[in-house]
Amino acid sequence: MSEVPSSHVPSSHGKRRPDRAALAIAPVLFILAGIIWWDAGRLAEMSNYSRIGPATVPHVVAIGLALLAIWTGFEAWRGDFPEREPIEVQPVVMIVAGLAGQMLLLKAAGFSIATGVLFALTAFGFGRRKLWISLPIGIVFSFVVYIIFGRFLQLSLPAGPLEHLFF
């Protein structure tokens, strides 16, 4: 991203360019503040001696977030955010796919298979690309975990075809 040598100049020199990615954080914070404010507005105020009710703290938090949004915009514009290392997207996508896969497979395929998929895709993200090796390892490992935690420690882990085969 900002790998030009000039980015090593301390911020006091005032030559840093606006940090566009960081600039995007400000509106996000602002929207969050808006949602909290809006939600607090529709809370019915229980009439008390005081004006203090369930909406008080949400209002304070919303104001805080809005102020922080402005401050963030200001700092990002001045380029005061720390430098970021370039990011490799592919591993991140693989791991997110693993988590999503586990989430969707959990009910249908059971704990061991779903978690095996997560295991294999995470390993893929870290460079172990041989899925025909890592997937079986992941499923067997998850199955052992299922036996220990689901059977012995009585954790309610969803069972699928593989689990029903044995129990």
Add this chain to the structure above:
Amino acid sequence: MGTFEFLLQGILIAAQPMNLLYALIGVTLGTAVGVLPGIGPALTVALLLPVTYKLDPAGSLIMFAGIYYGGMYGGSTTSILLNTPGESASVVTALEGNKMARAGRGGPALATAAIGSFVAGLIATLGLAFIAPFVVKFALSFGPREYFALMVLAFVTVSAAFGDSTLRGLTALFVGLGLAIIGIDQQTGQARLSFGIPDLLDGIEVTTLAVAMFAIGETLFVACQGDRIPDKVEAVKGSVWMSAQDWARSWKPWLRGTFIGFPIGAMPAGGADIASFLSYSTEKQFSRHKEEFGKGAIEGVAGPEAANNASAAGTLVPLLSLGLPTTATAAIMLAGFQQYGLQPGPLLFATNPQLVWGLIASLLIANFMLLVLNLPLIGLWVKLLTIPKPWLYAGILLFATLGTIGANPSVFELGMLLVFGLLGFAMRIFGYPIAPVVVGLILGPMAEQQLRRALAISQGDVTTLFMSPIAAVLFALAFLAVAVPLVLRARGKGEVLSQFAANED
């Protein structure tokens, strides 16, 4: 009864075979996760919370405290042998410790870290036992506004006082406070920010948030950096025993580290990383071997390691006596107490002294166990460092999701895990600290409750908050904790503060 009698009683409780077993499991797990880079004690306690749901409270709390102590011990091993801190409080240990290991003095470095941790843990745990009752007595005079002021101070010190940016610390805190609003309001029963989704009515689980941000966020962050940093494990060459000269150079840093670390942990002033940095710079000043600093000075390992263990014990002072968590691990331990319907604070000492004193005494025992685990068995832990990254992180995610599935096997909960994981990832990329989010989520509702109580008493008059001397002093301290770092950074002295960044565990 005095502290001694209570402590003796506590030792009897802690010495029950089951509790000894829990302590042993705790310190073993704690050492293991401390050694593994990427997972710290906060995450481990969060992972174990759902698993321990059905165990007895005293046992699992003893186990959690063991994990906390063990994590502090284990982190030093990674720092020394791998030059990657196993947990954030061991960053400085890597400075001198890894240099010693490269020079073939890894053994003495590990030994001074372990023995220093032991000395500090012992003194600081005794400190905890003797100071906590005084804090409890003091805290009995606290009303809602004093508690609120105390929580504001904790919010500020966790988020804004240290780290490299007041802005990012406060933003993280407010994100946590925003998440804390979600769910049914405790006092009026109205649903807030739930958007008609039934799963949100109970609010966000602290464990879900912590696991997502620490495990998934960290895994994604490490993955996105690719293979840039080659890991090289230094073999432990020669004897692990320290020479007479090593002892002579180590004992004073151990004691100084303890006396720096304990108060920092005990006052709501931040976590173990701050203590270890302060100890490091102190040792640099005091050392008669200044030229060795940066090249492997044993003082630079002995002091910070003692300091981070002492501050772990110190953190338990506000946690047990006030119910106030000042680090992410303490915040999750608080969630552990709440899981059993226990609220740490002055009342817990009165209503459940067996639990409190059993816990404190078990820490003394855990310390002895850790010394044995970390010196003679060091070779075992070094093997953990050789697990290849793909399997390590695949395993971490397996256990991370296991806890959530075990607590609530719903697609929605796993979806939240993924969303917060991505949030944690994004926050890491932009340099936001994680701990304030977790502390904000757990302490937010408690602070709100105290605030509303205080204002209900005064019929909505806000000035009443500042009318008590104790509260006024606490608010003033909180204000200074935001203002002073801001001024320091503006004047270009921010480097000192940014060294204290990454208050993760």
